[in-house]
Amino acid sequence: MTKKLTPLIEWGTLLLTTGLVCFFLLAILWDLISKGSSSLSWAFISTSPTDGMTKGGILPAIIGTVLLTLITALIAAPFGICCAIYLNEYAADSWLTRIIRASIRNLAGVPSIIYGLFGLALFVQGLQMGTSLFAAGLTLGLLSMPYIIITTEEALRRVPNSMREAALAVGATQFESIRDVVLPSAVPGMLTGLVLTLSRAAGETAPILFTGVAFYINKPAGYLNQEFMALPYHLYMLSTQHQATEQVRPLAYGTALVLIIVVFFLNLSAFYIRYQHSKHE
């Protein structure tokens, strides 16, 4: 009897832990979708907030988040990709390379609020940008860079050496081999990493708190040198700092759902790219 039962209990324990982890995701999604979908409407995503943020939509916050994510990509992707190329294609296993790698790992572990302080000290005050969309984008760009380096290097590592050697053998310089042979075949992997990193950046709040986000702006969004609204911050303010948090709860749920949809859309496109790519291999 016990001999039959013990494996079942053992297997059950592991299944239970795994089930709980899946349950967390499902519970989060269920709660947000079931309570948030009623506030979703075309008007909600296409109009500005009105009546002291108790009515209206979240259009400026959506625009702000999209622009912020774009700036983050424009800052982090070129530098991150170049650094990954250096590490994977050029760097020998020297002490310098080891320091660079250790720096990347540590940068990836630095808490996001510290990036916020760094952005405040360097971009907002040091470089006199003021609290602005550009300062926040630069801050998020710095935060995203280590992740882009790590994922790009992973993608480059998967390109077989025979391809590099073939390019060099027909007379290409190393740069030409990287530009015309290595990079094109690493693009899907790099893209997956980039999109996953951006989905994380789109949901970040702490780094933009002091570098440019605002609860309400009455000017149209999109100026680099001005403050902006963003979905995560909007959700934070609606759920904790608003004078009538209970009254605006539906708006908060709607904002949370839109934020999750944006993030998951980015994630799913990354999964799709990865899936397409794995079929070809």
Add this chain to the structure above:
Amino acid sequence: MKLALREKTDQTAKLLFRMTGLMVIAILADIFFMLLWNTVAFFLKVKPWDFISGTQWNPSGNPANYGILPLLVSTSLVTLGAMCIAIPLGIGTASFLSDYAGRKLKSVLKPTIEMLASIPSVAIGFLGIVVLGPGIARITGQSNGLNALNGAALLAIMSLPTIITVAQDALEGVPNAYKEASYSVGANRWQTLLQVTIPAASPGILAAVMLGVGRAMGETMTVLMATGNASAFPKGFFHSVRTMTATIAIEMGEVPYQTTHYYALFAIAAVLFLMTLLVNIVGEHFVNKYRKYQAA
């Protein structure tokens, strides 16, 4: 194109790529010096000992108190609670993924965990206010459930994906020969997992835990929203706490630049930075140890 020109392009590109590599070191050094500079500015006004051993954080009081202890204890309490939940769940899930789940189940579970990792911290904090908070309040009879336990549970969810992914890598890295040797002397799957696979992967699992700790310690929005932020000295899991990250987030928006209070927040950040750096270095040490072990 002429060969000379092509070679020149090649050299320039190489130089450019190397510059970006060096830039990474510069950024980390910059962050470090920024924190150091502002912390020194703070220590010129407040004695370091008062900062480290002070049991009261009250910058607007008269006289102002800049004791980091309550914040440090809050952060430790919430992180400890999160790890009590996340470590068993994480190792269990990682074991299930590496040793029990089939290919198909794995291809469903992996993206699920990645999705969990991608949920923004502010959304999890929001659910702490509207779902978990009221739930805890009903059980404990408090007016709202915004306390250390709430924050710990949410942080556990946030650090789980990290712990699972790294621990799974460690478990899968254990050579098959170890498991086969265990099976051949009559051990079953469970005994093999507990007495061979997990001990053999323990450096990697420790690294996973360390990364989870780093993640939980540095998290801002979740604890800011879910723990109530009372500035009194933390009394326990059922009381409101105020972590280092939350204090920075709340007060940095209100202080005038270049005041003692402003520098004080950078000093907190410096302590947090050193703590996460230490945790990461310890984690990395274990990962390296584990690699050596695998090569042997």
